[in-house]
Amino acid sequence: MYFLALVIVYFVFVGLPLWKGAVYWLYWVVNHKFVVKGTWSIVIGIMTILTFLPLCILFEKEPPPRPDPDPATIPGVSDTALLIPCYKSASLIGATLTAALKTFPPSHIFVVANGNAPEPLDDTEEVCRPYGVNHVWSPVGSKIVAQFVGAYAAKDFKHALLIDDDCALPPNFPVVADRLVGKVQCVGYTIKSVGPDSSKGTWCQQAQDIEYKLSGLQRAIAGKMGSATFPHGAISLWNREFLIRTFHHHPGFSVSEDWFFGGSCRSLGGRVVMCTSVFVETETPAALFWQGGAEARGGFGEMTVMKQRFVRWNFFFVAGIWYNTKYMLCSWRLGWWEIGAKIFVFQEVLESLIYLFTPFMMPISFIVRPEFCGYLLAGTIAMYFSNVLIFNELHLRLRNERVSWLVLTFYYMPFKCLLALVNVASCYWAMFKYARYFARRHLKVVEDEDAVEIVLRLEETQPRSNSKDGSVDHGGSARRMTVTAIPVTRGSVRTPDLVVTSDLDEDRDVIAQIPMSNARQRTSMAISNV
Secondary structure, three states: OHHHHHHHHHHHHHOOOOOOOHHHHHHHHHHHHOOOOOHHHHHHHHHHHHHHHHHHOOOOOOOOOOOOOOHHHOOOOOOEEEEEEEOOOOOOHHHHHHHHOOOOOHHHEEEEEEOOOOOOOOOHHHHHHHHOOEEEEEOOOOHHHHHHHHHHHOOOOOEEEEEOOOEEOOOOOOOOHHHOOOOEEEEEEEEEEEOHHHOOOOHHHHHHHHHHHHHHHHHHHHHHHOOOOOOOOOEEEEEHHHHHHHHHHOOOOOOOHHHHHHHHHHHOOOEEEEEEEEEEEEEOOOEOOOOOOOOOOOOOOOOEHHHHHHHHHOOOOOHHHHHHHHHHHHOOOOOOHHHHHHHHHHHHHHHHHHHHHHHHHHHHHHHHOHHHHHHHHHHHHHHHHHHHHHHHHHHHHHOOOOOOHHHHHHHHHHHHHHHHHHHHHHHHHHHHHHHHHOOOOOOOHHHOHHHHHHHHHHHHHOOOOOOOOOOOOOOOOOEEEEEEEOOEEEOOEEEOEEEEEEOOOOOOEEEEEEEOOOOOOOEEEEEEEO
16 A cells, blocks of 8 residues: 555656656746735635734633532532543642632542553552542443443533543632533533643743633634634533434544544534633643653653644544535524634634645745745734734733743744644645555444443443432432443353443442343442442
């Protein structure tokens, strides 16, 4: 496959000395025929509008401090579950839970630890135990599967708030479940980049802080006009039943799963809007290219921004052109809101095409008209710098969230220019990887037997409603739900059975043993008080 791709690249794009390839003819067109007056003005005009449009709105006012620390009195909390998927997060989850318990009761919090192992990979459960929260262990190492399991574990709640394991909810965090009305099925929250212990962190982390906050404002204006393309992967509030519907539509890719969540939401007729009244802290990589002498981060993060963007975030930039084009042409379930939503989806397509054509158009343009291209490049950089300058001095100043002038002046723009090169390179690296990635079938979460099996066992072992209206008392003791692989011997033959065990009374009595029809490992689910 890779050899065939190499042959196609040579004969189609290069050609020389056999014939003149596509790159040569692109140069010829730019040099001789590409002279339509006003072309660059139109492109720059579109870029300017899309760049400065978010600055037309301000962040919402910050909620006041809560006079009553009791979570039961906080609007929206009573029917909202907090789902925290995590991977080897024993060192991170304590701080996350401490912050979360200022807003949510322990019985509303579900920590879904996961990994490709029959037993938990670290001490996350032991860390969770003193907090009295629900702990779920899933032996399938996937964030999206963990979210899927969590959505079913919290089946008695109307709404679900999904956060990463390193997200610290502020004390005045608003649970804006009242916004989930009509076509609005998801509410994203603005986030901020921090270093260890909620510090400002390195210059790299402060540069990411500007990125994250500006991205939040861009999503906010998109939500007001139609729908944001997708919520931040670090935190989002969903109608839980609609969230489960998105799992049925979601293609199941474990990379860029938040981007596909947004696409599935819009395709199913749900809008994504933003809450900008608070900035939720999330720890980010401390270096751009290389982090010396540092220990590996827990959770789902990478050590450097380059690795984070190059390997994971940008993987579907090119494939996203297909998904976005399909959405723009075929999806109309949002009614008139589709117009605004599609404007920002088109912006994503435009950015991806720019990344794809940059290795060809930029060198050719500098060869054909070097002076003009130099001015154009300088003007583009100046436009983006003025945009972030206004954002920092107006929008962030009003919220007392300004980033220092040193970072803004001497680091941010070089940082963004280098990231632009990373984005370009990652597009071609991703296309190289697509041959192997798409050669195998990627199951939807609802098609994954292991994921569905976990959910089925959760359904069987969770308590039933006792009240006449079908409600369940959320104030009961927290529970631990663990799915592990345990081999069972029946005579001299090892058989794949399912065992459901319980240690509610300090012992682990087998309460059910159910034979499985396939030849997978035997699994067991233990449910106990924490």
